[in-house]
Amino acid sequence: MMYLDKTILENAYSYKGYRNLIDRLFSENKATGSDHSMAMLNYTSLNIARMNRLDRKGRLTEATRLIMKKIHEPLTWLVITEGWCGDAAQIIPVLNHMAKENEQINLKLVLRDKNLPLMDEFLTNGGRSIPKVILVNTNTLEVLGDWGPRPSPAQTLVMNGKKQGQATEDSSLKQEIKEETSKQLHLWYARDKTVTIQAEFSTVLSKLTVL
Numbered sequence: 001m002m003y004l005d006k007t008i009l010e011n012a013y014s015y016k017g018y019r020n021l022i023d024r025l026f027s028e029n030k031a032t033g034s035d036h037s038m039a040m041l042n043y044t045s046l047n048i049a050r051m052n053r054l055d056r057k058g059r060l061t062e063a064t065r066l067i068m069k070k071i072h073e074p075l076t077w078l079v080i081t082e083g084w085c086g087d088a089a090q091i092i093p094v095l096n097h098m099a100k101e102n103e104q105i106n107l108k109l110v111l112r113d114k115n116l117p118l119m120d121e122f123l124t125n126g127g128r129s130i131p132k133v134i135l136v137n138t139n140t141l142e143v144l145g146d147w148g149p150r151p152s153p154a155q156t157l158v159m160n161g162k163k164q165g166q167a168t169e170d171s172s173l174k175q176e177i178k179e180e181t182s183k184q185l186h187l188w189y190a191r192d193k194t195v196t197i198q199a200e201f202s203t204v205l206s207k208l209t210v211l
Helices: 006-010 015-027 038-057 062-070 086-099 152-166 171-192 195-206
Strands: 075-081 105-111 132-137 143-147
Touching: 006 075, 015 038, 015 086, 015 105, 038 086, 062 086, 062 195, 075 086, 086 105, 086 171, 086 195, 132 195, 143 195, 152 171, 152 195, 171 195
Parallel strands: 075 105
Antiparallel strands: 075 132, 132 143
16 A cells, blocks of 8 residues: 655645746746757647647546546546656556546656656556556555556557567667657557547556545
């Protein structure tokens, strides 16, 4: 049984606060974290556009809404993230739409690189993959479960790309594979229209005693 340090939640961002942070840093030619390179700024710019689109156009399925309405105890969704993370930009606005369906749900966000001890409790295949959602009983701070860093079809796509990259010593080919994998990943998100995110996360929630 694991319990979250309450200071983590006390210092976490709301969704609005997280969005404001990313926008403010970007206006100062900065990304979250310590790397403010042009590449990171480009990723951040793309992610702001992705989040803006999902904020405006994100739609929940009726099945998702039904699951959200069943939550009857205070539940915090703590997301470990960074503003430059493409998967986070595709997923977190969806979580925000879901959280708004029930006042018992509290969506909070922390930056990975400022919370590495927490991140290291929730590794994926030994890596610090984000976003990672930690489900916490708001009253007791007991960790009830977690989900992430991405839906299983997207995870398979990414892992296959990594295997292809590891199979070659050609650095230019490695970069081509990385870029193509990223392209295919975001095409998958666009075609899926957040349905799999909703379904997988709802499945995790349905196993909790707070329903």
